Amino acid sequence: MNHSETIEHYSYLIYRSMKKLNIMGHYDEFLQIGREAVWEASKKFDPLKGKFEPFAYLYIINRMKTAMTRMNRLQGRYIVMSDTFLELNGSVINPMNEISIEEKYFHGLTVKQREVMVERFLNNRSVEETANYLGITIDAVKNRTRDAKKIIIKTLENDTSS
Numbered sequence: 001m002n003h004s005e006t007i008e009h010y011s012y013l014i015y016r017s018m019k020k021l022n023i024m025g026h027y028d029e030f031l032q033i034g035r036e037a038v039w040e041a042s043k044k045f046d047p048l049k050g051k052f053e054p055f056a057y058l059y060i061i062n063r064m065k066t067a068m069t070r071m072n073r074l075q076g077r078y079i080v081m082s083d084t085f086l087e088l089n090g091s092v093i094n095p096m097n098e099i100s101i102e103e104k105y106f107h108g109l110t111v112k113q114r115e116v117m118v119e120r121f122l123n124n125r126s127v128e129e130t131a132n133y134l135g136i137t138i139d140a141v142k143n144r145t146r147d148a149k150k151i152i153i154k155t156l157e158n159d160t161s162s
Contacts, residue, residue: 003039010038010056017060026071030064037063070124105152113148116141 014034023030041059045052106114119130120141127145131138 006042007035007038010053011035013053013057013060014038017057017064020061021064021068023064023068030067033063033067034060073124105155106148108151108155109148113144113151116144117148117152120145 014031014037017034018027018030037060038056040063041056042052044059045055049055106117109117115134116130119125119133120127125133127138127141131141134141
């Protein structure tokens, strides 16, 4: 089977996965994630280890759960940032009139701390991904994140007291 035939033939697994996970928002995005997962599962499947359908179903479910986790993490960051801005300024900020987050909150960080914070929180990378991307250890990422957070918290406290 070619790419589109494989996806079409196993589309019921995608819809079943979306129903099981109660996916209601970002429907098209999860549909695409499911399609990609079916195709990847078809490439990695070993017929000697069992049937394709259960393998593909678990593959789809896991890819969708990973996507949900990333979306929730990203959405949580945006909500926290929005709440922080509302708390600090008492009104909604028009992002077009504001200086960037980096300029406002990262100015007191070292270059290495800034790199880690940008990758972790603005580029949404995990600790491991950040370490690999920057070519440093996981401990270095954790330490720089911890130290940078302390500096940013002090910056926020100074902003609120001003």
